[in-house]
Structures are given as C-alpha cells and as structure tokens.
Amino acid sequence: MQKCTLQILPCTVSQLLSAYPDHDETFAIGDLELNQVSLVGIVRSCSPGVAYNQYFVDDMTGPPLTVRQWIDTEDLSSQMQPEPGVYVKVYGSLRIFQGKKVLLAKAIRRIKDLNEITSHMLEVVYAHKQLFGKGRDVNMNALCARSAGQTFSEEYRRAGLTAVQEQVLHVIIQHSVKDHGISFQDLVTLLDYMGIPEIRKSLSFLLNEGHVFSTIDENHFRSSVD
Structure with a gap:
C-alpha cells in the first residue's frame, strides 16, 4: 500500500508508541508515513551525556517517551537543556535505538505559555481528523x-x-x-x-x-x- 507523507505532524506519545515499522527505518500510522513530528510534554527526567542528551517526555497519553538530542559541539549556545518539570515542544523523527523507540530531536524549545499545550492537542486532533477522516480518533481507534x-x-x-x-x-x-x-x-x-x-x-x-x-x-x- 502506498504511503502518504506530511512535513511536520503533531502527535501524542501514545500515537508514536503505537506507530509501526515501515521501511528504511521509518514508521507509519495507518497509511501515513511519519517524516517529521512535533510533540509537547513535560520533562520527567534527563540524562546529560558526552555525545547526546536524553530526556523522558510525558504528555499523559502513555508512558514517557525517550527523546534524544545530539550535542552540537560547534554551537552549544543554540541547544537548551531542559530540566525535569519543564514543559517543552520537540521537533524530530521517530527512530529505533537498541530495540526501543526514540524521538530523535532536531529542536527542543521550552514552553512558557501553557496555552501552547492546549493548542498542540487541538492541532493533533485537527491534523488526524483531516488525514484519517471521522471514522477514527487520533489514536486510530474505530469510532x-x-x-x-x-x-x-x-x-x-x-x-x-x-x-x-x-x-x-x-x-x-x-x-x-x-x-x-x-x-x-x-x-x-x-x-x-x-x-x-x-x-x-x-x-x-x-x-x-x-x-x-x-x-x-x-x-x-x-x-x-x-
């Protein structure tokens, strides 16, 4: 079955954990091949490293998702390191590392206005209704x-x-x-x-x-x- 793609798809943790492996290290939800996704959640814990920083981001739709961001040694000032308890918006792509799903972050931004959390969830609902129609909810359940x-x-x-x-x-x-x-x-x-x-x-x-x-x-x- 031919897959369609979308530039940046707003998602929840539950959707990303339920996405199935497609091909060429990509994932899909239904007939949609995931390219770049956005996620909003609270940082539950973090693990700073030499090559990358790792975060566990929770949006209360499933267990915390592992988010990994490689460290750019040439431009450290452009990379924020959110602490636990901070709400963030993550842009990246879903990958498998050591048999586990990881969101490989291209950018992580701290959320200062909590209205962004509500806005993100509305974007998730709207995007998935447009893509999958009214027959399924945002977690691909048959209504x-x-x-x-x-x-x-x-x-x-x-x-x-x-x-x-x-x-x-x-x-x-x-x-x-x-x-x-x-x-x-x-x-x-x-x-x-x-x-x-x-x-x-x-x-x-x-x-x-x-x-x-x-x-x-x-x-x-x-x-x-x-």
Missing part, C-alpha cells in the same frame, strides 16, 4: 466500535482485562487491518516499555479467551474484536 462517551478501556475492563492485557489487545486491533495481523516481534517493539514475559502472558490469555487468533503462523495475530 463506530464505541457508543457515545464510552472508551476502549471501559469496554476492555468490562470484559475482565487487566491494564497490560488492554494495551496488548489495543495494539493488535490497530494492526488487524492487515490480513496477517501483527507479528510477535513487532508487538514487542511497539510495547517496548513492557517486559516480554508480560506480553507473552497477556497474549496467551487473549488467545485462550478468543479475543485474538493466530494467522499465517503461531507468531502472527489478529483481533477477533470488531
């Missing part, structure tokens, strides 16, 4: 599968799922548009903030309960949930 005011978490918990099982099923549902579904390796990559034993245990439960099923082999899965 027709929910009643008004109902969230996927409410549906899952009514089915007796734990928070970890919810997240595993949610990712599988997102990739069930493909005939072969999602591979276990891609599932582990997308849920890199979880342990592999947790994912295996949750997957086993979901298979036994009939929420998901194997496709082309025992390592590829699709959802049976509409």
Whole structure:
C-alpha cells in the first residue's frame, strides 16, 4: 500500500508508541508515513551525556517517551537543556535505538505559555481528523466500535482485562487491518516499555479467551474484536 507523507505532524506519545515499522527505518500510522513530528510534554527526567542528551517526555497519553538530542559541539549556545518539570515542544523523527523507540530531536524549545499545550492537542486532533477522516480518533481507534462517551478501556475492563492485557489487545486491533495481523516481534517493539514475559502472558490469555487468533503462523495475530 502506498504511503502518504506530511512535513511536520503533531502527535501524542501514545500515537508514536503505537506507530509501526515501515521501511528504511521509518514508521507509519495507518497509511501515513511519519517524516517529521512535533510533540509537547513535560520533562520527567534527563540524562546529560558526552555525545547526546536524553530526556523522558510525558504528555499523559502513555508512558514517557525517550527523546534524544545530539550535542552540537560547534554551537552549544543554540541547544537548551531542559530540566525535569519543564514543559517543552520537540521537533524530530521517530527512530529505533537498541530495540526501543526514540524521538530523535532536531529542536527542543521550552514552553512558557501553557496555552501552547492546549493548542498542540487541538492541532493533533485537527491534523488526524483531516488525514484519517471521522471514522477514527487520533489514536486510530474505530469510532463506530464505541457508543457515545464510552472508551476502549471501559469496554476492555468490562470484559475482565487487566491494564497490560488492554494495551496488548489495543495494539493488535490497530494492526488487524492487515490480513496477517501483527507479528510477535513487532508487538514487542511497539510495547517496548513492557517486559516480554508480560506480553507473552497477556497474549496467551487473549488467545485462550478468543479475543485474538493466530494467522499465517503461531507468531502472527489478529483481533477477533470488531
């Protein structure tokens, strides 16, 4: 399927963590190939280094995302080093380092006016509605599968799922548009903030309960949930 691109796409942490590997070290959300993205969140912790500084940015839509910015030794004055507790806007591209998703920052800017946080979320909603239409929300959930005011978490918990099982099923549902579904390796990559034993245990439960099923082999899965 041919992918479309956008110059800079405003995103949430949840969207970036759910993006799936495409080709040439790129990622995609639905049919959209991610090029440059923007993210707004609060710095939870930081790790200064010799070659790069690393930050963990949280926008409350998922676990904190690792943000890495290489140090420009020729122009140190142009690179800010935000401290924990500071809200920032990050521009960059999503990459994999040592098996984990990392937002490789081209620029990090401290947010002084908190209205920018609201503005960013409105930009996220607008951009994704324009790109994906009204049939899906900004996290690529099918809106027709929910009643008004109902969230996927409410549906899952009514089915007796734990928070970890919810997240595993949610990712599988997102990739069930493909005939072969999602591979276990891609599932582990997308849920890199979880342990592999947790994912295996949750997957086993979901298979036994009939929420998901194997496709082309025992390592590829699709959802049976509409």
